[in-house]
Amino acid sequence: MIQQSTQPIIHFQGIEKSFGGAKALSDVSLTVHRGTVHGLVGQNGAGKSTLIKLLAGLHRPDAGQVEIDGEAYDHLTPHLVESLGIHFIHQDRLLVPSFTVGEALFLGREPRIPGTPFLDRRQMQRRAQEVLQRYFGLSLPNSALISQLSTAEKQIVQITRALLDRPKILVFDEPTAALVKREADLLFTLIRRLRDEGITILYISHYLQEIEALCDVVTVLRNGRHVATKPIAETSAAEIAGLMVNRDIGDLFPIREKSPGAALLTVEGLSATGRYRNVGFTLYRGEVLGLTGLLGSGAKDVLRTLFGLETAEEGTVTVAEQAPWRASPVQAARRKLALVPEDRRRHGVALDLSVSENTTLASLPRFTRLGLVDRASEAAEADRLITRLQIKTAGREALLRTLSGGNQQKVAIAKWLSRHSDIYLLDEPTVGVDIAAKVEIYALIAELAEKGAGIIVLSSDLPELIGLTDRILIFFRGEIAREVVSDTITEDALLAEVTGSSEATRYVG
Amino acid sequence: MSAVPALGAERRLVEAASRLALPVALVAVFLLFSALAPGFLAAANLQSVLVNNFTLLSIVAVAMTFAVSAGGIDLSVGTAVDFASFAFVSLVLAGQPVPLALAAGLGGGAVVGLFNAVLIAGIGISPFLATLGTLFIGRSVQQLLTNGGNPVYLPPAGVPESFHLLGRGSLAGLPVPLLIAALVIALAAVILARSRFGRVVTAVGIEAEVVRYSGLPLKAHLAATYVLVALIAAVAGLVLTSTVTVYIPNSGNAFLLNAIGAAFIGTTLHRHGRPNIAGTVLGVLLLSLVANGLLMSGLNFYWQQVGTGLLIFTVLALSFASRKV
Numbered sequence: 001m002i003q004q005s006t007q008p009i010i011h012f013q014g015i016e017k018s019f020g021g022a023k024a025l026s027d028v029s030l031t032v033h034r035g036t037v038h039g040l041v042g043q044n045g046a047g048k049s050t051l052i053k054l055l056a057g058l059h060r061p062d063a064g065q066v067e068i069d070g071e072a073y074d075h076l077t078p079h080l081v082e083s084l085g086i087h088f089i090h091q092d093r094l095l096v097p098s099f100t101v102g103e104a105l106f107l108g109r110e111p112r113i114p115g116t117p118f119l120d121r122r123q124m125q126r127r128a129q130e131v132l133q134r135y136f137g138l139s140l141p142n143s144a145l146i147s148q149l150s151t152a153e154k155q156i157v158q159i160t161r162a163l164l165d166r167p168k169i170l171v172f173d174e175p176t177a178a179l180v181k182r183e184a185d186l187l188f189t190l191i192r193r194l195r196d197e198g199i200t201i202l203y204i205s206h207y208l209q210e211i212e213a214l215c216d217v218v219t220v221l222r223n224g225r226h227v228a229t230k231p232i233a234e235t236s237a238a239e240i241a242g243l244m245v246n247r248d249i250g251d252l253f254p255i256r257e258k259s260p261g262a263a264l265l266t267v268e269g270l271s272a273t274g275r276y277r278n279v280g281f282t283l284y285r286g287e288v289l290g291l292t293g294l295l296g297s298g299a300k301d302v303l304r305t306l307f308g309l310e311t312a313e314e315g316t317v318t319v320a321e322q323a324p325w326r327a328s329p330v331q332a333a334r335r336k337l338a339l340v341p342e343d344r345r346r347h348g349v350a351l352d353l354s355v356s357e358n359t360t361l362a363s364l365p366r367f368t369r370l371g372l373v374d375r376a377s378e379a380a381e382a383d384r385l386i387t388r389l390q391i392k393t394a395g396r397e398a399l400l401r402t403l404s405g406g407n408q409q410k411v412a413i414a415k416w417l418s419r420h421s422d423i424y425l426l427d428e429p430t431v432g433v434d435i436a437a438k439v440e441i442y443a444l445i446a447e448l449a450e451k452g453a454g455i456i457v458l459s460s461d462l463p464e465l466i467g468l469t470d471r472i473l474i475f476f477r478g479e480i481a482r483e484v485v486s487d488t489i490t491e492d493a494l495l496a497e498v499t500g501s502s503e504a505t506r507y508v509g
Numbered sequence: 510m511s512a513v514p515a516l517g518a519e520r521r522l523v524e525a526a527s528r529l530a531l532p533v534a535l536v537a538v539f540l541l542f543s544a545l546a547p548g549f550l551a552a553a554n555l556q557s558v559l560v561n562n563f564t565l566l567s568i569v570a571v572a573m574t575f576a577v578s579a580g581g582i583d584l585s586v587g588t589a590v591d592f593a594s595f596a597f598v599s600l601v602l603a604g605q606p607v608p609l610a611l612a613a614g615l616g617g618g619a620v621v622g623l624f625n626a627v628l629i630a631g632i633g634i635s636p637f638l639a640t641l642g643t644l645f646i647g648r649s650v651q652q653l654l655t656n657g658g659n660p661v662y663l664p665p666a667g668v669p670e671s672f673h674l675l676g677r678g679s680l681a682g683l684p685v686p687l688l689i690a691a692l693v694i695a696l697a698a699v700i701l702a703r704s705r706f707g708r709v710v711t712a713v714g715i716e717a718e719v720v721r722y723s724g725l726p727l728k729a730h731l732a733a734t735y736v737l738v739a740l741i742a743a744v745a746g747l748v749l750t751s752t753v754t755v756y757i758p759n760s761g762n763a764f765l766l767n768a769i770g771a772a773f774i775g776t777t778l779h780r781h782g783r784p785n786i787a788g789t790v791l792g793v794l795l796l797s798l799v800a801n802g803l804l805m806s807g808l809n810f811y812w813q814q815v816g817t818g819l820l821i822f823t824v825l826a827l828s829f830a831s832r833k834v
Contacts, residue, residue: 329722333724350716352715357708361719361720365705415723
């Protein structure tokens with residue numbers, strides 16, 4: 001058993017934070033003790049990342065305060081946070097790819113040759129090697145380019161950069177999402193060692209197994225509230241999963257006649273190194289099929305491959321009876337596939353095009369006579385879809401950026417309705433969408449399915465997935481780990497499958 | 510609630526005001542030089558503005574507008590002008606029929622466009638860098654072809670009559686070069702604003718990834734855009750050569766900066782600030798009037814650049830300032 005001091009190092013007191021009308025954190029109080037590994041878990045939208053951004057000084061709390069080392073602050077700034085010895089390791093906080101290891105490690109705090117403005121490259125090299133040898137037993141030349149490193153090596157550079165500052169607190173945000181098992185194990189060993197040297201670790205992860213194996217204490221957030229903080233010895237992955245699940249969601253989902261028809265899309269033996277392995281399934285007419293999995297589970301890559309945005313190395317995708325094709329978005333759209341991408345504002349709609357221009361972008365040939373766009377029939381189509389999808393806009397000529405997130409998403413879907421698509425691939429279709437628009441989008445999905453379209457919904461919103469779909473394919477580390485019938489699975493059980501802690505669940509449940 | 514429609518009306522007013530910056534500047538410049546420069550208002554002078562300043566620049570600036578619409582830029586428009594000019598002159602000198610020489614001229618421009626298309630759509634180099642490279646390569650190629658940059662003259666005697674029609678002829682009292690420019694402008698306006706191709710090019714300029722995610726061939730549209738830009742610029746090269754009966758290596762680059770300026774000034778005319786042909790043409794008119802007016806008022810030639818620069822600032826500043834209110 002590790003010696004635990006009872007001295008608090010971070011204490012959040014009554015933290016409140018709203019974005020627009022949405023409450024991200026309400027009255028969150030939480031203490032992290034010195035020299036412990038403290039796990040932080042919660043579903044998407046539970047408030048984990050908001051809390052971490054508060055700690056990083058990127059957001060300002062609306063109310064409440066943060067105490068670091070006994071000193072109280074109403075808000076932090078990134079600069080202050082760094083001077084307090086708090087460092088963040090995040091896989092998305094990318095290092096500049098064209099920098100060398102040395103430049104990345106010392107960016108913004110380069111040691112200088114005393115009395116001159118020149119960089120002390122020798123000292124940089126020596127200090128970097130010292131840390132790398134001591135903690136990782138490896139040497140990376142300072143002159144290597146970041147872009148040449150593997151994900152794990154990039155993470156090592158990030159950690160080394162933090163360690164060079166002799167930090168008091170290290171925050172790991174989903175550090176294993178892109179690591180293979182062996183690399184993750186090495187990371188855990190390192191984290192335990194850092195803890196034993198007195199560094200406090202805040203560890204955020206979706207993988208409950210990791211939390212169970214690594215953390216001393218775990219805190220669960222749900223809907224922006226602090227649900228529980230427990231010593232890991234007194235809880236289990238199953239209990240944590242139960243605490244994470246949001247049980248109070250109303251009946252948002254339409255009742256739908258579920259009668260799958262003929263096979264519409266068949267995927268066989270799809271593989272791509274490092275992304276997914278041997279993925280196969282069939283989508284039927286009138287079916288809503290769910291895909292889910294953690295970041296890096298391969299579910300998103302498969303969806304993108306279906307639309308030709310990524311390529312598989314092996315396997316085939318067949319639409320109806322037609323022969324498999326060489327994938328490209330052009331070909332996919334021609335085969336009546338439609339993609340509503342997750343990053344709506346960069347990929348789904350063009351914010352500076354009008355509602356009308358966005359709506360007909362994928363179906364322009366239908367509105368073209370002799371190479372010229374027939375404005376009258378284009379306007380009629382835009383008006384028809386604005387009415388049908390109840391898109392709230394000042395008019396078809398309004399720019400997309402003047403619409404709310406939910407209405408932008410409806411336009412992203414309308415674009416494919418206009419193209420008469422048959423197979424809809426919806427990637428996190430209701431992220432950033434208000435509840436009213438959410439319900440309308442659910443109703444639209446049900447209506448499309450009833451009219452014979454096939455729909456694949458990729459979502460990490462588990463209640464949504466269970467409520468909306470007929471079947472769910474659960475991806476885990478690149479493979480379809482399980483297929484479940486949506487009616488027969490509870491949210492707790494689904495979460496356990498997604499996070500890979502199903503063994504624990506079965507034990508208890 | 511009652512404040513909402515008022516705010517809407519106010520916003521519309523502001524929007525209209527910001528779009529007026531260019532036309533207002535045009536009228537102001539016209540009135541200013543009418544007062545300051547004797548002879549500015551003379552019919553002969555105004556015609557010379559149109560034929561000498563406006564015609565060629567408007568064609569090149571229209572070409573540039575397509576590149577800017579697609580979210581890029583083409584620094585090698587002048588290279589396309591020169592290559593067209595060189596191919597045209599070479600074939601006429603070789604005694605080939607004028608129509609064939611004209612076709613070869615367009616082909617010469619198309620080579621530049623295809624080269625850019627490969628760099629930008631094929632390899633994925635940013636338009637700025639790709640066309641900058643083309644500009645440099647084009648410059649060297651022309652020097653190599655002409656023994657270090659010697660002009661290629663067409664002897665007055667050895668040129669067929671049909672040649673002169675293009676550069677010096679007139680139809681219904683209007684100079685042919687001006688008619689050609691008008692035709693190019695009209696066609697370009699229809700293509701950019703009304704055609705499916707123009708719509709997709711505009712979308713590429715606004716958010717290229719959305720075009721790709723909509724199942725449209727992004728690279729094909731990018732490639733076609735840069736070929737079209739070069740073809741339009743090639744027309745300017747043909748008109749230029751017919752007018753002056755000489756090919757001067759690397760003379761096309763003279764249009765580059767004004768063409769860019771006109772295309773960007775022109776965006777202020779559009780409701781959403783998009784590149785558009787009407788705006789570009791007004792921009793060219795403005796730059797042409799200023800160049801001529803400064804000359805007529807007897808100002809030092811070198812001050813003309815300062816005048817042009819100030820004017821671009823003024824129009825853009827007026828437009829953006831009223832937009833921010």
